[in-house]
Amino acid sequence: MATFRIAVIGGDGIGPEVIDQAVRVLEKAAHHDQAQFEWNHLPWSSTRFKETGVMVPADGWDVLARHDAIFFGAVGLPDVPDQIPVHSLLLPMRRKFDQYVNLRPAYLFDGVTSPLRDKAPGSIDMMVYRENTEGEYAPVGGRMYQGTDAEIAIQTNVFTRRGCERILRAAFEGARKRSRKKLTSITKSNAQVYGMVLWDECFAKVRAEFPDIQSSSLLVDAAAMDFVRKPEAFDVVVASNLFGDILTDLSAMVAGTVGLASSANINPERTFPSMFEPVHGSAPDITGKGIANPLAAILSGVLMMRHLGCEKTANAIQKAVTEVLKSGKTRTPDLGGKDTTQDMADAVLALV
DSSP states (O other), X not given: XXXXXXXXXXXXXXXXXXXXXXXXXXXXXXXXXXXXXXXXXXXXXXXXXXXXXXXXXXXXXXXXXXXXEEEEEEOOOTTSOTHHHIIIIIHHHHHHTTOOEEEEEEEOOXXXXXXXXXXXXXXXXXXXXXXXXXXXXXXXXXXXXXXXTTOEEEEOOBOOHHHHHHHHHHHHHHHHTSSXXXXXXXXXXXXXXXXXXXXXXXXXXXXXXXXTSEEEEEEHHHHHHHHHHOGGGOSEEEEOHHHHHHHHHHHHHHTTOGGGOEEEEEOTTOSSOEEEEESSOOOTTTTTSSOOOTHHHHHHHHHHHHHTTOHHHHHHHHHHHHHHHHHOSSOOGGGTOOOOHHHHHHHHHTTO
């Protein structure tokens, strides 16, 4: 019987609420693969930062490295500047553990209504591969003459050939596993003539290795328009850190709700643990009300199970979520209902 050590960081806001429910589901479903989990709950959060001045203890990265995966909720509180939790925990984790592939699926489930007119179940079905360790989120830059009229702020985008090629190659390999075998690369090289031109050159090189994949390039502004105008046209999408971040919030909403938006931060070489998290953030406005949709966290757990090789567990949970949404009997407020976080998790648990 395989045993996996999972670091659990609930974090802030609704993070602990949805992650706790997802852990319940994963525990029950694990029998499908005869798997066991050792859950190591770590109290790293913005609350801890306010109490101690740090979010991650001195040995924190060494602690995480000893796990098979990381299950992450959300970080962020209204009274803590956003850059502190993000740059103290989330972004350093992605870089330190070389989690350079950020997977973000968007799927319109049967029983979920898209805000777009006449979209049938399954018609929106895309997988976005977001570069996760460099690009626009690289911590390169600085500020001078702060607080004066002469203040300067420089934020430098960092694009490397290695970084571009490896996320593009991962996306093409992912496209090969999907039935449509179609890929769209997102760029803005008409305006960003250094970093994005390098991206385009890498795209041209890598696409030549995958002649079986129908591939094209699209400017990010046109992509934003088409995510709304014709989201069914997209299959696999590959984008830089910033472009991927923005477009996937849009793809989540056209697929019904950010409450279903899962993600995986993958180190494909498996030299470090990968991290799995819902996309929705800490949602301080509904924290403690017990109404957050746990399905994004549960579906992130599905991605974690697939990464760990527990395919039967992943399939059982995916099927259960699909049936719960199709039946429409249990609905959290983001889906137009009045059920609670636990009610939704219970409905999934009853089917796994």
